[in-house]
Amino acid sequence: MTSRLSFQSLSVRGFRNISELTLEPAERLNVLAGDNGQGKTSLLEAVYFLATSRSFRAERMGELVQQGQSAAVVRAQVVEQGVPREQRAAITGGRRSLKLDDKAPKNLASYATRTPVVVFHPGDLALGSGPASVRRTLLSRVALYFEPTALSHQGRYTRAARERQRLLDERGTEARELEVFEILMAESGALLAATHRRAAERLAQAVLPAFRRMAAPDLQLEVRYQPGGAEDREVFQRELFTRRLRDKSARRPSFGPQRDDLELSLDGRSARRHASQGQLRVLTLALKLAELTCVREARGAHPVLLLDDVSSELDPERTGAVYRFVREAASQVFVTTTRPELFTTPELEPDERRDFRLVRGALERTVSPS
Numbered sequence: 246m247t248s249r250l251s252f253q254s255l256s257v258r259g260f261r262n263i264s265e266l267t268l269e270p271a272e273r274l275n276v277l278a279g280d281n282g283q284g285k286t287s288l289l290e291a292v293y294f295l296a297t298s299r300s301f302r303a304e305r306m307g308e309l310v311q312q313g314q315s316a317a318v319v320r321a322q323v324v325e326q327g328v329p330r331e332q333r334a335a336i337t338g339g340r341r342s343l344k345l346d347d348k349a350p351k352n353l354a355s356y357a358t359r360t361p362v363v364v365f366h367p368g369d370l371a372l373g374s375g376p377a378s379v380r381r382t383l384l385s386r387v388a389l390y391f392e393p394t395a396l397s398h399q400g401r402y403t404r405a406a407r408e409r410q411r412l413l414d415e416r417g418t419e420a421r422e423l424e425v426f427e428i429l430m431a432e433s434g435a436l437l438a439a440t441h442r443r444a445a446e447r448l449a450q451a452v453l454p455a456f457r458r459m460a461a462p463d464l465q466l467e468v469r470y471q472p473g474g475a476e477d478r479e480v481f482q483r484e485l486f487t488r489r490l491r492d493k494s495a496r497r498p499s500f501g502p503q504r505d506d507l508e509l510s511l512d513g514r515s516a517r518r519h520a521s522q523g524q525l526r527v528l529t530l531a532l533k534l535a536e537l538t539c540v541r542e543a544r545g546a547h548p549v550l551l552l553d554d555v556s557s558e559l560d561p562e563r564t565g566a567v568y569r570f571v572r573e574a575a576s577q578v579f580v581t582t583t584r585p586e587l588f589t590t591p592e593l594e595p596d597e598r599r600d601f602r603l604v605r606g607a608l609e610r611t612v613s614p615s
């Protein structure tokens with residue numbers, strides 16, 4: 246059974262350009278309208294931050310705190326299968342603090358998977374043609390839901406890699422302690438590689454039907470995990486050993502899951518290099534729908550959907566496909582748009598939809614177009 250999950254209330258303080266706002270969303274669809282630069286993406290980002298403890302666009306957590314303020318705080322009441330809970334995520338003095346029902350969560354993974362969300366924002370259009378990091382984010386998100394331990398492998402791996410790099414830098418390639426950190430990297434890196442491969446397999450399975458629904462019927466998509474490291478610890482450790490000199494001068498490791506990628510090909514050719522604009526858009530959408538399917542299956546709940554400004558990035562036909570999809574999904578949905586009048590939902594009951602308008606970070610309720 247798939248549980249129903251929704252935000253009942255949300256409050257945001259000191260987050261980007263939002264000084265203070267509270268929101269009581271509708272069960273199904275929430276339309277956040279507003280002109281450019283008024284805080285639409287910021288509000289979605291606040292929801293995403295509350296749910297995952299991260300941002301989908303910031304490089305550093307500090308960016309999220311409103312200029313001139315000392316803290317950003319997001320709170321919400323979430324109801325899952327009729328059971329309410331409180332969540333709170335804050336950034337104070339550059340540090341994150343997370344609470345579930347007023348208690349510190351067991352670990353980061355348990356917090357970050359508690360309220361599943363899937364976001365679709367303009368940066369996702371780089372999934373097909375952009376750098377590997379965009380696809381790696383997708384891979385880690387899917388991995389996190391299926392295997393929450395991935396997050397601790399990731400933490401251990403990153404810390405060990407940082408220490409090895411510091412040693413290479415300060416003491417050169419012969420430092421005796423290098424071996425300790427290379428063993429640690431090999432252990433956690435190999436586990437992480439296996440987790441990423443399994444996540445890629447799940448994604449590949451989910452993406453094909455979504456792609457087939459939207460793309461030309463004879464276009465063949467293939468999705469494959471392209472490991473940057475190895476699943477075999479000994480191989481991993483040996484590679485690190487032989488690459489010490491290279492990694493020292495490059496100032497970063499040249500082997501390991503931080504170089505993972507998802508290889509996407511259309512009719513046997515690399516999508517990144519050969520796909521057309523339209524094909525890339527379809528591919529992105531299919532990958533996002535696949536993420537949604539994976540998260541739903543792994544978590545056993547309908548993820549909350551956050552759609553940032555889809556209609557400005559997609560052509561009308563694709564936008565229509567997304568909106569149709571939104572209407573059919575059993576998820577609670579938040580969409581942002583500069584043109585709410587284009588977003589009509591005659592099939593929804595009046596109480597299933599709420600419309601809001603953002604003006605300079607403040608929110609007002611507006612009347613929904615029928």
Ligand SMILES: Nc1ncnc2c1ncn2[C@@H]1O[C@H](COP(=O)(O)OP(=O)(O)OP(=O)(O)O)[C@@H](O)[C@H]1O
Nearest residue numbers: 261262281282283284285286287308309310311312
């Ligand atoms: N830390 C911050 N403190 C204060 N203001 C910020 C901060 N970060 C971003 N802003 C400002 O917040 C405003 C809202 O940005 P946001 O991206 O949410 O706009 P938007 O409504 O999504 O606009 P668009 O339609 O152009 O996408 C911008 O003017 C931005 O410069």
Ligand SMILES: [Mg+2]
Nearest residue numbers: 285286287554
């Ligand atoms: Mg925006």
